[in-house]
Amino acid sequence: NAGVTQTPKFRVLKTGQSMTLLCAQDMNHEYMYWYRQDPGMGLRLIHYSVGEGTTAKGEVPDGYNVSRLKKQNFLLGLESAAPSQTSVYFCASSYSPQGAFHEQYFGPGTRLTVT
Amino acid sequence: AQSVAQPEDQVNVAEGNPLTVKCTYSVSGNPYLFWYVQYPNRGLQFLLKYITGDNLVKGSYGFEAEFNKSQTSFHLKKPSALVSDSALYFCAVRDRGEGDMRFGAGTRLTVKP
Numbered sequence: 154n155a156g157v158t159q160t161p162k163f164r165v166l167k168t169g170q171s172m173t174l175l176c177a178q179d180m181n182h183e184y185m186y187w188y189r190q191d192p193g194m195g196l197r198l199i200h201y202s203v204g205e206g207t208t209a210k211g212e213v214p215d216g217y218n219v220s221r222l223k224k225q226n227f228l229l230g231l232e233s234a235a236p237s238q239t240s241v242y243f244c245a246s247s248y249s250p251q252g253a254f255h256e257q258y259f260g261p262g263t264r265l266t267v268t
Numbered sequence: 269a270q271s272v273a274q275p276e277d278q279v280n281v282a283e284g285n286p287l288t289v290k291c292t293y294s295v296s297g298n299p300y301l302f303w304y305v306q307y308p309n310r311g312l313q314f315l316l317k318y319i320t321g322d323n324l325v326k327g328s329y330g331f332e333a334e335f336n337k338s339q340t341s342f343h344l345k346k347p348s349a350l351v352s353d354s355a356l357y358f359c360a361v362r363d364r365g366e367g368d369m370r371f372g373a374g375t376r377l378t379v380k381p
Contacts, residue, residue, distance in 0.1 A: 188371075193277075193373055193374075194373055195272075195358060195371040195374050196312070196358065196371040197371075198370075212368070212370075243311055243312070254300045254362075256302060256314040257312075257314070259304075259312040261309075261310060262310075
């Protein structure tokens with residue numbers, strides 16, 4: 154099992170450019186999440202998905218869009234990057250929380266710098 | 269809405285001494301509580317969780333945590349620290365009735381030889 158993988162590992166963007174971060178999991182998890190990690194602020198939830206074809210907003214969704222066309226993949230898009238989006242982005246997945254006690258499994262992260 | 273506080277940005281202990289990393293939470297209902305660890309340039313790894321039952325929860329790598337409902341705390345402990353325990357530790361809470369998990373800001377643990 155590869156677990157949760159993220160592509161790319163690093164990226165530098167100029168203000169106004171767009172990009173897509175890809176997250177893939179091979180654990181057949183229903184739930185998937187995108188977080189950003191900033192110094193002193195812990196992890197903040199951007200968007201999440203409770204299943205294929207569904208997405209929902211988290212704590213800090215502005216400036217981001219997501220799609221879950223396949224159960225194993227969860228894409229995070231930045232349409233017009235801003236310096237405030239410089240961060241480390243983590244994808245995670247978990248079993249269906251009917252079940253909210255299931256722990257999340259995290260990918261290795263993507264370090265994004267917007268200049 | 270749920271929230272988590274980790275009152276210490278940094279905890280320093282000597283190898284072989286006991287360690288405690290503090291966490292307090294706020295939820296409207298009953299909580300699920302989690303501890304995660306993050307090593308440099310890595311994603312978070314699950315350590316342990318409290319769901320229900322025994323207030324003392326044992327997890328990976330010799331860590332344990334005690335759920336205290338009256339003090340709304342879930343402190344992480346280890347009887348004897350190792351240098352390899354040095355990392356960033358995150359406490360997280362989820363209200364049983366809601367989907368979001370909220371993370372604390374993290375506590376950097378440094379264990380000195």
